[in-house]
Amino acid sequence: MLGQHHHRQSSSDISTFPEIILTSLQTPQDDEHLRNKTLILDVEGGLLRSPSIFPYFMLVAIEAGSFLRGLILLCLYPLLCCLPQEVELQIMVIVCFMGLSEEKVARVARATLPKYFLEDVGREGFEVLRGMKRVTGVCSLLPRIMVEPFLKEYMGLEVVVGREVKMIKGRYVGLLEKESEGKLEQAKFDETEMIGLGCSSSYFGYDHHQLFSWCKEVYLVTPEEKRKWSPLPRDQYPRPLIFHDGRLAFRPTPQATIAMFMWxxxxxxxxxxxxxxxxxxxxxxxxxxxxxxxxxxxxxxxxxxxxxxxxxxxxxxxxxxxxxxxxxxxxxxxxxxxxxxxxxxxxxxxxxxxxxxxxxxxxxxxxxxxxxxxxxxxxxxxxxxxxxxxxxxxxxxxxxxxxxxxxxxxxxxxxxxxxxxxxxxxxxxxxxxxxxxxxxxxxxxxxxxxxxxxx
Known part of the structure; x- marks a missing residue:
């Protein structure tokens, strides 16, 4: 397959580790160095400013489900903070997706979530993305159904790879499919040199290592640097946000959601x-x-x-x-x-x-x-x-x-x-x-x- 051609191997058939480069993404030298290359982008780590994905699951729970479903997710939040990331993700998927039709979730992903994703995009990460020859978005936490419309329609990405939620007869059962080492094989790459962009706090996870092993270099941003990122101005959106549909008029962080349910x-x-x-x-x-x-x-x-x-x-x-x-x-x-x-x-x-x-x-x-x-x-x-x-x-x-x-x-x-x-x-x-x-x-x-x- 085309993907295997780019999986760099040594003579002993063991994959070579990419060169890790810590960067702030704030210098013009970085931009020039990254021009005209294919980028494998860790969406949560290299594009979005917020380290929390809870608000996006809350939007799915309320907008595609009901206020009761959102209340259950909110009540579980203290427990989620104490659990490993993978277990936390599995529980949020069960609460938010179980029993929902694919049509309802797709509608929220298309009409509601893009506004909140755009408000969370970091200008520094977007500047790197904009100069690339080709970008493949990789979502290690957010299910593909939630983020794909935003990345393709508003960010201009050609390929989006993410976690899949199991379905039976058009309805979600609330379980994530097992991670696959060959996720990127579905993307047809050319001979362009590939680099990765993500966050250092999540890079050393198993899934990230498998994905970035395709790259020659991996640029990692530290959580401290991400906290300094500025939001992308509306006049710099690659595509203007014209349509938005949804009942919530605020970003449903845990604190804001508590205030809503108290009201x-x-x-x-x-x-x-x-x-x-x-x-x-x-x-x-x-x-x-x-x-x-x-x-x-x-x-x-x-x-x-x-x-x-x-x-x-x-x-x-x-x-x-x-x-x-x-x-x-x-x-x-x-x-x-x-x-x-x-x-x-x-x-x-x-x-x-x-x-x-x-x-x-x-x-x-x-x-x-x-x-x-x-x-x-x-x-x-x-x-x-x-x-x-x-x-x-x-x-x-x-x-x-x-x-x-x-x-x-x-x-x-x-x-x-x-x-x-x-x-x-x-x-x-x-x-x-x-x-x-x-x-x-x-x-x-x-x-x-x-x-x-x-x-």
């Missing part, structure tokens, strides 16, 4: 109270009481004056009515627009679940089939009100025509829609892309966004 007993009754207030009370009263119980609402350029719809350009009496276009941050967008206008409006939407329709204080009008990136989309209201101090900003922009003429040519409907989206993005400080709704759902959920209307 949940208060959050559940509080979100029910806040929801009932918005459902049953007039909007002005609901907004006023909401501010007392922690819900902050701010309106900019309001079209309402003394409780009535005001003057031009926002709300002049018209037989054709008005269409308010929102950025659809959550399902509460049309509800808040209705509250700020102090009048009932109908929400024209692509996606509305039965539960959302039942609890919505405004009438909804369906367009096409029901759609969703996740089956719990109807819980948007509850997750928003579960925050300690949820805040909603509503800004009314200037009135825009539905028919536009540019350079004497009448614009098509999609051009008007794109212009409206561009103006909303400009106000929010975002840059518009050419990605379509279909592409969004394919990236986040792995489907085109059409769901059974009976759900």
């Amino acid at each position: 949940l007993p208060v959050a559940l009754p509080l979100t029910l109270l806040r929801t009932l207030i918005f459902l049953n009370l007039p909007y002005p009263i609901a907004v006023a009481i909401g501010s007392v119980i922690g819900v902050t609402t701010r309106v900019i350029n309001s079209p309402v004056h003394t409780g009535q719809v005001g003057s031009e350009p926002h709300a002049q009496p018209s037989s054709q009515g008005h269409l308010y276009v929102c950025n659809h941050r959550t399902l509460l967008d049309p509800v808040y627009i209705s509250a700020m206008l102090n009048k009932q409006v109908s929400a024209v939407t692509y996606s509305v679940s039965r539960v959302t329709e039942l609890i919505s204080p405004i009438r909804t009008v369906r367009m096409f089939h029901g759609t969703s990136t996740g089956k719990s989309k109807y819980l948007d209201h509850f997750y928003f009100f579960m925050n300690p101090r949820p805040a909603y900003d509503v800004q009314f922009m200037d009135k825009m025509p539905t028919k536009m003429v540019i350079d004497g040519k009448r614009c098509e409907s999609y051009e008007v829609a794109n212009f409206v989206q561009g103006e909303i993005g400009r106000i929010l400080g975002f840059q518009s892309t050419k990605l379509t709704r279909k592409e969004k759902y394919l990236r986040l959920a792995g489907n085109e966004g059409f769901a059974d209307t009976k759900e």
